[in-house]
Amino acid sequence: MNDAVTIAVLDGDGIGPEVVPVAVEVATRALAAQGRTLIPIRLPYGATAIASHGQAVPAETLEALEEIDLWAVGPHDSASYPPELRSPAPGAVLRKQFGLYANLRPARAHGGVPAVAADVDVLVVRENSEGLYADRNMTIGSGEFMPTPDVAMAVGVITRGACERIAVEAFDAARRRRGHVTIVHKANVLRLTTGLFRDVCFDVAQRYPDVRVDEQHVDAMAALLVRRPGDFDVIVTENLFGDILSDLAGELSGSLGLAPSINTSATQGMAQAVHGAAPDIAGTGTANPVAMIGSVAMLLRWHGLRTSDAAVEAAADAIDGALAHVLADGLATADLGGTVSTGEFGAAVAAHVG
Known part of the structure; x- marks a missing residue:
C-alpha cells in the first residue's frame, strides 16, 4: 500500500x-x-x-x-x-x-471544557445539496428571487435520491456509534417536502433492522437537545434544519470553537x-x-x-x-x-x- x-x-x-x-x-x-x-x-x-x-x-x-x-x-x-x-x-x-452532499457535524462535551450539557454526544448528518439554501437548488441562477420590490421568494427543493443517500450516511454512521437515528423534519406543516424526506428516511431504515429509529419535528428537536441531549445519537435532517441544530449542539458542547465538520461526496x-x-x-x-x-x-x-x-x-x-x-x-x-x-x-x- x-x-x-x-x-x-x-x-x-x-x-x-x-x-x-x-x-x-x-x-x-x-x-x-x-x-x-x-x-x-x-x-x-x-x-x-x-x-x-x-x-x-x-x-x-x-x-x-x-x-x-x-x-x-x-x-x-x-x-x-x-x-x-x-x-x-x-x-x-x-x-x-x-x-x-453530506455534511457531518459531531458535537460532544470534553473534559476540561465547561459544557452547557455534559452528556451531549451527537452526530448531525445534514443533507448538503438542496433544501432552501439559494446556492444549492438551481442548475442556473439563485433559488431566491423578487417578483416585485416588495415580495421575496425562495425555492426549496427536496428529492428522493438526495434523501436516500443522506439517510444511508446516517444509518451507516449509527452502526459505528450507538445504533440510534432520529429523523428530524417538519412534515406537519411542510407535508410534501419534509414529508418526503421523512418517508424516504423511514424506507431506508428498513435496511437497518439493528438500528433504532425515531422522529421529531425540528422545533421539538431543538427543545429536546437542550433538555436531554444524552437521549440522542445520530440526527439526520435536511439542509437548513441541520445547519441550525448543529450550531445548537456545538454550543451545548461548550463552544463552536470545538465543533468539527466534514463535507463529502x-x-x-x-x-x-x-x-x-x-x-x-x-x-x-x-x-x-x-x-x-x-x-x-x-x-x-x-x-x-x-x-x-x-x-x-x-x-x-x-x-x-x-x-x-x-x-x-x-x-x-x-x-x-x-x-x-x-x-x-x-x-x-x-x-x-x-
Missing part, C-alpha cells in the same frame, strides 16, 4: 491561515506515527486568491482539486470581498462543483470547521484550532473507512485522543478561558500524537 496521503490545503480567510496549518501539522505527526507520510498541496483560495488571481476560487484550484480526494479548507470572509465577488461564497462553489471529502473566519482576532495568535484539528481527524477517519486503511483510521483516533488529553489537562485558548496561543495548543496536540 502507498504510504503517502495527499491533502489539498486551502487556508482561507481570517483565522484560517492560523488554524489550518496547525491542523495539517497535527495530521502529519499522527500519520508519521503510523508509518505514513502526509503530502500537503497548497492551493490559492479566498481573499489571497482574489488578490493574486482575481477570484476567490481560481480555475487552477478547481482543476487541482479534481485529482485530490482529501481537502483541508479554512473559513471564508466573503463579506470583506469586493461586492461583485461575494456570491457565490467560496465554500458553496466547492460543495456544488464537486457534489459534496462518495469519493471526495473536505474538512472545514463549523465556525467562521473571525476576522476580528485574525493575526493575534489567539484562535482556537480544536475544531479544525477535529475536522481533519474526521477527514482521515472517513478516508480510512472508505479505503479500509487501518493506519489512517488509527491516526484519526490518535488525534481525537490527543485533543481530549490536552483539553483535559486544562490547556485552552482565550475563548475557552485559557492563556495558550493557537500555535502552543497545536504543538501540545502534535507532541501527544507523536
